[in-house]
Amino acid sequence: MEVSADFDVQLGRGEVSLTLRDRELLSSIAAEGSLNGAAESLGRSYAHAQRRVVELEDAFGPLVERSRGGGDGGGSELTDRARELLATFDRLRAEFAGVAEADETVLTGRVVERDGELATVETEVGRVRAVTPPDCTAVAVTIRADAVTLNRPSEAPEPGGTSARNRFEGEVVDVERGETLARVTVAVDPDVDLTALVTVESVERLGLEPGAGVVATFKATATRAVARAES
Template sequence: MDEDRDVRSAVETGLAVDEEVVTDRDVELLRAIAEHGSIHAATGELERSYAHAQRRVVELEAALGPLVERQRGGSGGGGSSLTDGARELLERFDRLETAAEGLTAVEETVLSGRVIEREGELGVVECDPGEVRALVPPEGEAVAVAIRSDAITLTPPEEAPAPDETSARNRFEGTVERVESGESVAHVRVGVGDGTVLVALVTRASVERLGLEPGRAVVVSFKATATRATPTRPD
């Protein structure tokens, strides 16, 4: 999925990937499949036609690749779950929706750290809450790492994919400290240890869907390519 082929919006939010447009209804269906464990259960919850939903999943997969893993029968009774590609698609949709509704509200969290490893333009920076993978300068150790609030994804611990199953290589467990809601978006402040607070920009719909409130445990994740380190003078 090409990250640069992103935005198309009309009355509802739409994510354009190649020639396919993923809509709010598509995203709602995929999330319901993840929550209820099958397309049949998802359509029952959403009060939609199973045949239409099944056909739409097939259409999306023809354009985007595998989205739903289907298990048939067996001792577990079968069911469906989302692929890594589907989870990445949902994250992209969330970022698009957030950007469309709150572009001017983007904040940055800046962490001081030290580059301990380099591999081309990417590197590992040792910061107070732990190691952060980021775009790093070619020289120097002392850096400031900037993390944009619209690049952060929040996931309930029970729904978070394993670290090796996602392209978001930066991952911290944390607790929601405060939710500052605006008309369409909210800034969610998450403590991730050692006094560090990361700020995530999410839609109000996501706040409700994820049950984000003070004390809620979440997994914070963000991509290395969305995180930039700049040189600083050592103390």
């Protein structure tokens, strides 16, 4: 099972991911006692809801037990597997929110080029593309930890070869592990550290430990700048 920590939690198996929308559907099935009642309460198509449950069950195993006929006309209830998935999902969301909201890197700089809402900002570690308010030159650029992707230098995308326009090489200086997520601190300059939020599985797969070289990338559209007072 893979965990994505990119702005929202997703539990993935193969090409199928259980998202917040799926969590709402399964929870509603438990509350309403039927798939039809769940779809109606959520304002969704029954056919689409049924198809989504089948997709999830193909990936994760039996999630909904269905009964038919009888005095009550049948119904549905969640399996133990479904309840375990929902508990895992909720735990990950809580952990993710607590870490992601607390960790961000702030760089100060000056706008040197504009292209609509996006601007190129000259910072202490190099140029960064970010969503920037108009009519300002001095800015502070905020980079959320969950927006940063880490790669081995040998596997990192070439500059310009990805939508993640911002790219910095650095060295891991600290790894703080949680149950499923890890906070990785990367020195991209002698005086500047960049924080990334990744899965523990990624830490192990990429060999992220102090001293390891990495390439950090993050999208311009996920990077925000705010005006600051001229110094």
